[in-house]
Amino acid sequence: MESVLTVEGLYGGYLYRKPVIRNISFAVGKGEMVGLVGLNGAGKSTTIKHILGLMTPEQGEIRVNGTTLEENPEGYRRSLAFVPESPELYEELTIREHLELTARVYGLDRGEFAARSEELLKLFRMTEKAGSFSRHLSKGMRQKVMLMNAFLIQAPLYIIDEPFLGLDPLGIRSLLELMAAFKAKGCSFLISSHILSTIEKYCDRYVVLDRGETAARGTLAEIRAQAGLPGDAGLDDVFFRLAGSGEGGGL
Amino acid sequence: MSARENRTGGVRGPGRQASVSGGGLDTAALYRERRARWRRKTFPYWRDVFRSGAGMLSALALLTAGPAYTWALDRLPADFPYRWIAAPALMLAIGLSPIRTFLESADRVFLLPAEQAMAGYLRHALRAAAIRQALVVLAALILLWPLYLRAAGPDRLAFAAALAAAAAAKAAALAAAAGQPRLTRPAFAGLAAALRWALAAAASAALWRYGLAASLAATAAGAAALAALFAAGRKQRFPWERLIAQEKRQAARHYNFLSWFTDVPELAGGVRRRTLLARLADRYPFRRDSAPLYLFTKTYLRHEPFSMSVRVTVLMALLILLFRQPYAQMVLFALALLLSGLQAASLARYHRYSSWLYLYPLAPGAPRQAAGRIAASALTAQALVLALVLAAAGLAWPLAAACFCGGAAYAAAVGLVQGRKRPRDDRFAA
Numbered sequence: 001m002e003s004v005l006t007v008e009g010l011y012g013g014y015l016y017r018k019p020v021i022r023n024i025s026f027a028v029g030k031g032e033m034v035g036l037v038g039l040n041g042a043g044k045s046t047t048i049k050h051i052l053g054l055m056t057p058e059q060g061e062i063r064v065n066g067t068t069l070e071e072n073p074e075g076y077r078r079s080l081a082f083v084p085e086s087p088e089l090y091e092e093l094t095i096r097e098h099l100e101l102t103a104r105v106y107g108l109d110r111g112e113f114a115a116r117s118e119e120l121l122k123l124f125r126m127t128e129k130a131g132s133f134s135r136h137l138s139k140g141m142r143q144k145v146m147l148m149n150a151f152l153i154q155a156p157l158y159i160i161d162e163p164f165l166g167l168d169p170l171g172i173r174s175l176l177e178l179m180a181a182f183k184a185k186g187c188s189f190l191i192s193s194h195i196l197s198t199i200e201k202y203c204d205r206y207v208v209l210d211r212g213e214t215a216a217r218g219t220l221a222e223i224r225a226q227a228g229l230p231g232d233a234g235l236d237d238v239f240f241r242l243a244g245s246g247e248g249g250g251l
Numbered sequence: 252m253s254a255r256e257n258r259t260g261g262v263r264g265p266g267r268q269a270s271v272s273g274g275g276l277d278t279a280a281l282y283r284e285r286r287a288r289w290r291r292k293t294f295p296y297w298r299d300v301f302r303s304g305a306g307m308l309s310a311l312a313l314l315t316a317g318p319a320y321t322w323a324l325d326r327l328p329a330d331f332p333y334r335w336i337a338a339p340a341l342m343l344a345i346g347l348s349p350i351r352t353f354l355e356s357a358d359r360v361f362l363l364p365a366e367q368a369m370a371g372y373l374r375h376a377l378r379a380a381a382i383r384q385a386l387v388v389l390a391a392l393i394l395l396w397p398l399y400l401r402a403a404g405p406d407r408l409a410f411a412a413a414l415a416a417a418a419a420a421k422a423a424a425l426a427a428a429a430g431q432p433r434l435t436r437p438a439f440a441g442l443a444a445a446l447r448w449a450l451a452a453a454a455s456a457a458l459w460r461y462g463l464a465a466s467l468a469a470t471a472a473g474a475a476a477l478a479a480l481f482a483a484g485r486k487q488r489f490p491w492e493r494l495i496a497q498e499k500r501q502a503a504r505h506y507n508f509l510s511w512f513t514d515v516p517e518l519a520g521g522v523r524r525r526t527l528l529a530r531l532a533d534r535y536p537f538r539r540d541s542a543p544l545y546l547f548t549k550t551y552l553r554h555e556p557f558s559m560s561v562r563v564t565v566l567m568a569l570l571i572l573l574f575r576q577p578y579a580q581m582v583l584f585a586l587a588l589l590l591s592g593l594q595a596a597s598l599a600r601y602h603r604y605s606s607w608l609y610l611y612p613l614a615p616g617a618p619r620q621a622a623g624r625i626a627a628s629a630l631t632a633q634a635l636v637l638a639l640v641l642a643a644a645g646l647a648w649p650l651a652a653a654c655f656c657g658g659a660a661y662a663a664a665v666g667l668v669q670g671r672k673r674p675r676d677d678r679f680a681a
Binding site for chain 2: 093105
């Protein structure tokens with residue numbers, strides 16, 4: 001399968017020679033949805049920051065659509081859309097203006113922007129709030145704005161960190177519908193989430209991180225086998241077996 | 252864990268150990284700590300304010316205000332209606348009763364278990380406000396007194412009597428301001444604010460018109476009405492939400508003032524909608540290369556640098572019209588551009604730490620260049636407006652045109668420097 005994202009032997013962290021993530025390797029194929037799971041501090045966000053180019057790897061290589069950030073910065077960035085765990089919005093722009101900025105940045109024309117933004121505003125029930133500044137929105141609404149901006153364009157790769165955080169049930173359903181529709185169009189997804197029961201239904205493969213290393217990767221059946229669990233074990237059980245063997249685990 | 256231990260545990264939080272002594276909450280120490288923290292936090296901004304030349308200007312203003320006041324007093328007619336100045340001035344000093352509590356959002360979690368002790372904390376806040384506001388009232392009276400002595404008739408009040416009346420009114424107003432957040436019904440809280448201002452207005456007007464007894468009577472009537480209102484209204488034991496919101500507003504006012512002179516990242520809610528003006532940015536071509544201009548134009552028009560530029564332009568235009576000497580007019584023109592240039596230069600700092608501008612597929616340095624272009628355009632527009640004012644104020648056309656050309660050259664230089672400047676931790680450079 002053609003890979004949209006390849007991470008190969010990635011080492012990196014916040015202090016030189018003290019990598020938080022070690023030897024992380026995985027790929028996301030075209031039209032594939034991959035779940036990046038792990039406990040708090042397992043290295044999910046650090047891995048994502050490296051993919052986004054916000055951190056520089058100490059070792060290893062990351063390719064998006066066949067190119068590295070150094071080879072083709074604009075092409076690399078144009079190939080991915082990102083939704084962070086905590087919404088980051090410009091306090092000077094209204095919701096509609098955020099969408100317009102994204103449309104301009106990614107080269108949409110005015111007509112496309114108008115049609116797609118109206119569609120997304122309607123889907124996330126945000127039409128009435130389109131003229132509001134971000135500071136007047138609840139956390140869930142701010143998250144919806146991030147999602148609308150990401151889905152305004154059709155990026156080859158979507159990286160979504162905790163997509164369901166703060167969303168109401170209708171918002172979660174809208175997001176899942178959008179993800180399924182974009183996946184059908186050939187877009188790929190790397191999703192980091194703790195809501196295992198939901199991502200189990202939607203992801204094709206998983207990368208389980210534990211204390212900065214890959215604990216398992218593959219389809220549910222493959223990681224189930226790697227965890228030594230029977231065929232009816234769910235992602236929850238697999239995750240508990242793979243990542244829950246350290247401290248904690250009960251009172 | 253005992254209830255007492257539990258309460259103490261709730262109080263303990265990062266940096267709060269100093270406020271907890273012997274297992275209870277030391278409200279005096281906590282208040283001192285919070286106030287000191289606020290001063291430490293704002294000190295660098297005040298340093299910037301003085302460095303920006305505002306300190307020198309204030310000193311100059313103070314030095315010239317004294318002789319100007321004396322000069323004006325010497326020329327006052329005997330029937331000068333001094334009450335039209337004295338009454339509103341003293342009313343403001345009495346009615347304005349801000350109480351800094353330095354409460355933070357996190358207190359709803361960490362200090363909530365110590366709610367019982369927080370009444371003591373508020374007393375410290377009230378005491379600090381009382382001292383500061385008593386000094387303001389005293390200063391207002393000292394400033395007004397020469398005017399009063401000059402213009403009032405032979406039956407003049409003694410200064411001590413005026414001070415006593417003002418102090419009584421101030422005490423009542425401050426007590427009302429302290430009790431107001433506790434009133435749960437917004438209508439009652441609004442009524443309390445209205446009564447406080449009515450008390451301040453009545454006490455001040457009565458003092459200058461009828462004297463001490465009338466002013467004290469007005470204060471007593473206002474205080475009685477306020478007491479009745481507080482007795483009738485439902486009260487919250489400790490209005491966390493309102494006090495925290497009030498504190499945020501007061502801090503924002505300080506930051507807003509400081510932002511006239513320096514970049515204040517803490518400034519929250521400093522964004523103005525300015526719908527029509529902000530639409531100017533929508534006229535940029537719908538292309539990728541215009542995206543940074545789109546963002547920075549909206550940022551400029553909705554933030555303080557634009558407001559500051561408008562204020563400076565209006566003020567300097569008035570001064571140019573007032574001073575008829577060509578040299579003074581040209582100095583004012585240059586001063587306006589210089590002050591606005593300092594503000595416009597801060598534009599590039601607005602989104603310096605935004606991950607988005609780094610993640611967007613934009614040409615390296617494009618956001619900085621956009622900020623530089625906007626700074627240059629804004630300064631050129633200001634130069635044009637002020638050059639027209641110079642001409643209207645009587646300056647020869649060639650001189651006004653030369654001023655504009657100089658201003659435009661300065662604007663271009665500011666834009667160029669901003670577009671190229673690379674602060675150490677600037678992500679735009681990537």
